[in-house]
Amino acid sequence: MTTLDNGTNSTPAPTLPAKPAVSMFAIGTAIGAILLTIITAISVGFSLGEIISNFGRKNSVVEGLLNPDWGQIWSRRSRSAFIETLQLAVLGTATGATVALPLALWSTTFGNPNRALRTLVRSFNNVIRSIPDLLWALLFVTAVGIGALSGLLALFFFSIAVTTKLTSDTLDGIDMGPIEAANASGASLTQMLRSAVVPQILPSYTSFVLYNFELNLRASAVLGLVGAGGIGARIEFFRGRGDWEKLWGLVVMFFLVVFIVERISVTLRRRLI
Amino acid sequence: MKDLDLEIDDGEFVVIVGLSGAGKSTLIRAVNGLVPLTSGELNVNGNDVHSLNRTGLRELRSDVGMIFQGFNLVDRTTVLKNVLMGRLHKVPTWRTLIGKYPQADIDIAARALERVEIIEKTYTRASDLSGGQRQRVGIARALAQEPSIILADEPVASLDPPTSHVVMRYLQQISRELGITTIVNLHFLDLATAYADRIIGLRDGVLVFDGPGSKCDEAVFESIYGRSLTADDTMAKQAAL
Amino acid sequence: MVDSKLRMNLMPTPPHGVELPKKPLATFRWVTTALAVALVWWSATGLDAKWSRLLEAPADMWTLGRVMFNSMEVSKIPELLSAMWESIAIAWLGTIIAAIFAVPLSFLAAENLVGKPVAWMTRQVFNLLRAIPEIILALAFIPIFGLRPMAGVLAIGVGSIGTLGKLFYEIIEGINKGPLEAADAVGASRLQRLRWGVLPQVTPEITSFLLYRFEVNIRASAVLGLVGAGGIGSDLAEALKFKDFGTAGLGLIIVVLGTICVDTISGAVRRRIVSGKKTMLDVDQEASLRVGPMSMGI
Numbered sequence: 070m071t072t073l074d075n076g077t078n079s080t081p082a083p084t085l086p087a088k089p090a091v092s093m094f095a096i097g098t099a100i101g102a103i104l105l106t107i108i109t110a111i112s113v114g115f116s117l118g119e120i121i122s123n124f125g126r127k128n129s130v131v132e133g134l135l136n137p138d139w140g141q142i143w144s145r146r147s148r149s150a151f152i153e154t155l156q157l158a159v160l161g162t163a164t165g166a167t168v169a170l171p172l173a174l175w176s177t178t179f180g181n182p183n184r185a186l187r188t189l190v191r192s193f194n195n196v197i198r199s200i201p202d203l204l205w206a207l208l209f210v211t212a213v214g215i216g217a218l219s220g221l222l223a224l225f226f227f228s229i230a231v232t233t234k235l236t237s238d239t240l241d242g243i244d245m246g247p248i249e250a251a252n253a254s255g256a257s258l259t260q261m262l263r264s265a266v267v268p269q270i271l272p273s274y275t276s277f278v279l280y281n282f283e284l285n286l287r288a289s290a291v292l293g294l295v296g297a298g299g300i301g302a303r304i305e306f307f308r309g310r311g312d313w314e315k316l317w318g319l320v321v322m323f324f325l326v327v328f329i330v331e332r333i334s335v336t337l338r339r340r341l342i
Numbered sequence: 343m344k345d346l347d348l349e350i351d352d353g354e355f356v357v358i359v360g361l362s363g364a365g366k367s368t369l370i371r372a373v374n375g376l377v378p379l380t381s382g383e384l385n386v387n388g389n390d391v392h393s394l395n396r397t398g399l400r401e402l403r404s405d406v407g408m409i410f411q412g413f414n415l416v417d418r419t420t421v422l423k424n425v426l427m428g429r430l431h432k433v434p435t436w437r438t439l440i441g442k443y444p445q446a447d448i449d450i451a452a453r454a455l456e457r458v459e460i461i462e463k464t465y466t467r468a469s470d471l472s473g474g475q476r477q478r479v480g481i482a483r484a485l486a487q488e489p490s491i492i493l494a495d496e497p498v499a500s501l502d503p504p505t506s507h508v509v510m511r512y513l514q515q516i517s518r519e520l521g522i523t524t525i526v527n528l529h530f531l532d533l534a535t536a537y538a539d540r541i542i543g544l545r546d547g548v549l550v551f552d553g554p555g556s557k558c559d560e561a562v563f564e565s566i567y568g569r570s571l572t573a574d575d576t577m578a579k580q581a582a583l
Numbered sequence: 584m585v586d587s588k589l590r591m592n593l594m595p596t597p598p599h600g601v602e603l604p605k606k607p608l609a610t611f612r613w614v615t616t617a618l619a620v621a622l623v624w625w626s627a628t629g630l631d632a633k634w635s636r637l638l639e640a641p642a643d644m645w646t647l648g649r650v651m652f653n654s655m656e657v658s659k660i661p662e663l664l665s666a667m668w669e670s671i672a673i674a675w676l677g678t679i680i681a682a683i684f685a686v687p688l689s690f691l692a693a694e695n696l697v698g699k700p701v702a703w704m705t706r707q708v709f710n711l712l713r714a715i716p717e718i719i720l721a722l723a724f725i726p727i728f729g730l731r732p733m734a735g736v737l738a739i740g741v742g743s744i745g746t747l748g749k750l751f752y753e754i755i756e757g758i759n760k761g762p763l764e765a766a767d768a769v770g771a772s773r774l775q776r777l778r779w780g781v782l783p784q785v786t787p788e789i790t791s792f793l794l795y796r797f798e799v800n801i802r803a804s805a806v807l808g809l810v811g812a813g814g815i816g817s818d819l820a821e822a823l824k825f826k827d828f829g830t831a832g833l834g835l836i837i838v839v840l841g842t843i844c845v846d847t848i849s850g851a852v853r854r855r856i857v858s859g860k861k862t863m864l865d866v867d868q869e870a871s872l873r874v875g876p877m878s879m880g881i
Contacts, residue, residue, distance in 0.1 A: 124727070404769060415762065430771040438779065
């Protein structure tokens with residue numbers, strides 16, 4: 070067996086070049102993150118001990134989760150709330166996604182040559198995107214009134230936000246060749262978008278719409294918490310009565326359905342791209 | 343791999359030649375157990391590779407340096423950290439996890455870097471190096487293991503001819519000066535004859551030649567390749583094309 | 584006429600009609616489209632909404648907006664700002680907690696690191712966690728922790744494990760296998776293999792996705808207060824309940840501006856992390872960045 074150390078270890082080790090300074094950006098980010106964590110932990114009164122002691126204690130919520138009441142499948146009211154949730158998700162997605170396509174196209178340089186108009190569309194998208202689903206619901210419930218219509222309007226705006234964002238990200242990466250070709254053949258802006266751009270993004274767009282539907286299904290379950298229809302109203306009702314067995318029975322069942330729908334949708338989406 | 347009976351002595355510089363798919367890669371990876379043997383016996387430094395358990399295999403691998411065709415460097419980290427990977431087996435795990443290597447190991451890495459003359463790139467990201475420089479880092483990583491054997495799987499296949507010669511010279515020099523047994527896979531004839539003490543020819547997993555580089559003429563190569571030589575088979579001629 | 588010289592007939596009418604090959608039947612597409620249309624039709628006719636109100640909705644929203652603007656009180660700003668800060672704090676801490684669980688779990692979900700059965704099991708846990716909205720989790724945590732931000736932090740934390748875990752294992756599965764082979768060849772242990780073969784390759788993407796998820800979580804934490812789990816949502820819900828529209832409007836503006844502000848800062852840091860040095864990215868690593876928003880769960 071041969072060894073390497075003969076000859077090498079007898080000579081002193083060569084000195085390495087001076088170590089370069091660690092990038093200021095990396096240090097800054099790391100320190101910033103740690104500081105932010107400490108400050109936020111103090112400001113919300115975070116305590117690990119509290120988590121452990123609270124979970125160790127007996128409480129009706131966890132007990133309810135362990136013994137959910139499956140009887141909710143047979144309750145007529147729960148079932149109609151369930152169906153309403155599904156319908157809200159479908160309609161919200163269909164309407165929102167339809168509006169989202171032109172909005173996404175108008176936020177690109179090639180789809181909207183007018184700079185001022187483009188900035189306007191982009192800012193509109195940004196504002197819509199920064200309002201969460203439930204907040205939309207709360208606003209519509211206040212202005213339009215309690216009921217499914219407010220839920221639908223909330224999901225409509227929420228869908229616009231999601232699909233527009235995803236579609237414009239895709240639009241950033243498309244092949245500019247066909248656009249040039251369409252322009253060279255004398256197409257109008259709309260013709261160009263329809264024939265050179267839409268075919269390129271259609272598979273992704275469809276997949277985004279499906280994904281948006283998954284999100285809406287989840288969101289529509291909680292709209293009822295603020296009075297915007299769907300299954301959330303039932304959840305809120307059981308919560309008010311402290312009936313955790315029934316609440317968990319309903320919630321677990323609903324999310325099993327969401328889980329299954331999501332698996333189907335994921336399979337479809339894989340087929341699309 | 344059929345009926346292969348080989349014995350390689352300490353300090354030998356062996357080149358295995360054959361077409362791609364001839365079994366060169368499998369043979370070389372069997373030596374450190376990256377590819378398990380289906381049958382037969384393989385003895386490395388007195389260990390039967392076949393019968394080693396996980397710990398034994400790691401022990402053996404730490405004594406066998408390996409150089410890869412695709413360099414296998416972590417592109418995002420520095421050259422030094424890549425070379426220090428060669429010390430993983432010798433350093434306590436907790437130290438390697440937090441990245442605090444003992445000075446002695448850093449010295450070994452520094453020597454390895456100096457040997458392949460790339461020490462000035464110590465703190466450069468691996469991704470910022472040229473192909474030849476990357477392979478030298480690969481060699482340094484193997485050297486940092488202080489191995490008794492070095493395996494090189496097509497070490498120059500992704501490099502241009504002049505760089506290939508540089509890399510081959512480093513390998514030859516290291517083998518001679520440190521007495522490390524070296525096994526190199528190549529598919530270029532001229533490189534093989536230029537650097538090998540001993541050439542092993544493989545064809546479809548069968549040994550067709552085993553002898554010193556000087557005895558290896560074109561007729562032998564034709565038996566290895568199973569056809570007459572073309573310009574593709576020598577680096578010099580291929581480069582001239 | 585000048586241009587008459589330029590008139591050319593490059594495609595003369597063929598002497599007999601040219602027949603195109605038969606159009607292929609796209610069954611899959613037709614069936615799915617028909618199903619989608621049927622689903623929308625069923626929903627539109629079946630939904631029990633007061634459709635008559637739809638026409639009045641824009642006017643109603645306009646009125647609400649006007650009332651909000653007209654009754655704003657500047658004195659409420661500090662209180663709302665500190666509530667927004669609480670929302671941001673909840674989002675950040677929740678993201679950190681999620682990361683603490685998601686990073687190690689994601690190693691167990693990557694098929695290039697563990698066996699298929701283990702990876703599959705871990706993924707199903709992620710899928711299940713991803714299906715539950717944060718607000719439902721908040722409902723469950725409030726009776727345990729009381730009407731305090733802690734309930735929100737845990738809701739965001741548990742709710743983000745699934746999404747982050749999924750993203751992280753996708754990143755891990757996209758790594759270059761070379762360094763792993765090199766780690767094996769030097770005799771590295773499992774832990775060392777992760778530390779030196781995997782971690783350096785995935786850290787930038789994981790950090791960047793963590794920030795992205797933080798941006799998403801701010802939106803979630805802003806509404807957690809609607810059910811009483813802390814943050815600016817509580818102030819908004821309260822203001823609307825007591826018809827204090829001025830405060831609600833101000834709160835809304837602060838939510839929008841605060842979110843956009845954090846998005847901008849976090850987005851800049853993210854871009855610097857992943858593409859600050861463009862040369863260090865392989866092509867396939869860049870592709871992994873493009874999966875972005877959808878898997879992020881915005």
